[in-house]
Amino acid sequence: MQVSRRARAMQESPIRKLAPLSVEAKRRGIHVYHLNIGQPDLPTPPEFLHAVAHFSEPVLAYGPSDGLPALKDAVCEYFSRYRVHLRPNEVLITTGGSEAILFAFNVVADEGDEIIVPEPFYTNYNGYAQMANLRLVPVRTHAEDGFHLPPDEVLEGAISPRTRAFLLCSPNNPTGTVLTREELERVAALCQKHDLFLIADEVYKEFTYDGRVHTSALELPGMESRVIVVDSVSKRFSACGARVGALITRNPQVMAACLKLGQARLCPPTLEQLGAVAAYQLGEEYFAAVREEYQRRRDVLYDKLTAAPGIVLRKPRGAFYMIVKMQGIDDADELAAWFLRDFSYQGETVMVAPASGFYATPGAGRDEVRIAYVLEVPKLERAAEVFLAGLEQYRSLAPAATRQVR
Template sequence: MPAISVKGNSMPQSPIRKLVPFAENAKKEGVHVFHLNIGQPDIKTPQVALDAVKNNAIEVLSYARSEGSETYRQKLANYYGDNDINIEANDIVVTTGGSEALLFTIGSITDPGDEIIIPEPFYANYNGFSIASGVKVVPVISSIDDNFALPKIEDFEKLITPKTKAILICNPGNPTGYLYSKEEIEKLKQIVLKHDLFLIADEVYREFSYDGATHHSILKEDGIANNAIVIDSVSKRYSMCGARIGCIVSRNKEVISTAIKFAQARLSPPTYALLASEAALDTPKSYFDDVIGEYVERRNTLISELEKIEGVKVAKPKGAFYCVAELPVDDADDFAQWILEKFHHNKQTIMVAPASGFYSTKGEGKNQVRIAYVLNKADLVRSVEILKIALEEYNK
């Protein structure tokens, strides 16, 4: 029998999706599953985006430009301008989701054997994308005890080797919801300038900043035009996960021209999704005011309910719509499967994402889970009630 590749065998399973078969089996047995495992918002997609797909005169669904249509990239540049980020259309390559943007970026700046430093826990696919490119993830650990704040500069610098090509952050963070301060971004700026590295920021949750805090993009920093690369997406911003439209943004012309080669190799992003994404940029600001208000209430409800459970520790998110909770269990992977496979309360149970999949350091996060607060407040309260009862029964 022909052998699977080493990198294929090394690719990690998604901690978000690997429990799906157990959830589906529970549903077949009549159990309602509250999905806290995946960042799929229940917020309605802006009508203007849906109407752009429904009401158009396209007769031939042809290829788009590999880097995305001129009109969409120009409107994106205007969007960044509205966020005090001076960007031109030619600084943008449109991709099939933020995931492809990450793949193209890693492919553009690294060779097999190179290293990328990432504060962990981190979005699980950073690990998978790096493995697919033959790149080594070098983690710098942040802790739930200090709300997953950026580790000390010394922690980064002692990890830098001749193979280091970049530092990658997610801001606001998935899975932690941590929002980096302007001072923390400036510290990263000094590191990448000192060591001649790229600074990649996944900013797909830019709009979701809470408690009066302000998101600070790396593209606002002076002096790192050739170092800064932003990954972006419409998925979370407009509740358009299924559109699969993202982008790479950088003022580094070589990065952009190289990324376009990867874009040409996959031909083009999907035409209808481009239409919807372009139209979504006309969404009124009131949409975000309402959405952010809703997420703040959900976050507060979730954290308040979790803190009532004895033995549970939770970090308070400053952005995005996730939190990491530490549970009074030895193995959160086993618990997450058990709660789907062998437990229900009044024919209801919950699905969470074991946090070990968000770490590359072996043994880290074994008693943690990521919870996405993408359900309404009543469902969140019920979900935490189920979690409390399940923990009591599991620990018997």
């Protein structure tokens, strides 16, 4: 007997696969700075935790398959602050944004169909595509231009008779890129021309810096029946373990199909939904403080890294990630393992995510790592020093590669 082809084809997480080496490094007494995973260290709002702790019903019963009405109302009210007006029947509460993506994939396409996605992209899209028996078609973006979308002819060239949707993530994980309205409108025009859906992963919508404002796909005129937005409280309220997300669409057929999937898994978690209702009542001052903190972290990390030789990096404008391209490195997977297995700097090392796992194109991203700036500033400054010290030492082990660094 053997497991299914689907299971064998599932990609191992590039974010988590080095965990055993991290455990072993800590066992040897080495302090590890975790820059590999997007786990915010900011406190979960006490309002969220208070609502969960004060659940008073005698039975924790099944909730509605589409989510608690109070939470759907809260999501609608929240989006109205961002110029997007929704009705509760256009919101389906999901078990995290992950389930929303999986539902969207299963509803817009059949087995063997294709979804176009700019790469690098959130690595778990690969797993969801495998579960839905779909094929992700990558469109390459590059560090040198800040990972913005390529020209229309490149995007349109990826469309085939089996294409069913574009998938965009903005603000982006793993690059931190915030797509401009013009870029979104270009993709929308292609969707209209070729009769495609647009799946928009907007779970980092609040995290935009330097005065930039996120444009939601829900704002695009003429796209009302085509847009499916993926949303989540995980990063918004530093509540990754809550597993509460949402799928948003104005297309009633899409919503009805997604509701069937929701009914099959019964309901999203009730207690965490109650926490989310309370958190959504927080005002703009909460998000302003969060944005200010992450922008400060971004600036510290960006300045530290770009002051070193051989780093290709454009300042990310959103989320809390950056893809760092390193001259003189040809195997970032090995580099990431080496940091944990063979390197320490004054008793410390770093854990980063090799970027190759965020690409579908074979061989792409082998000179890049993703870094999440989810540590407070003093720790982030120190982590950057340790990373650069290790990078310099690693390059010295390969003199021929070092000559490429300038």
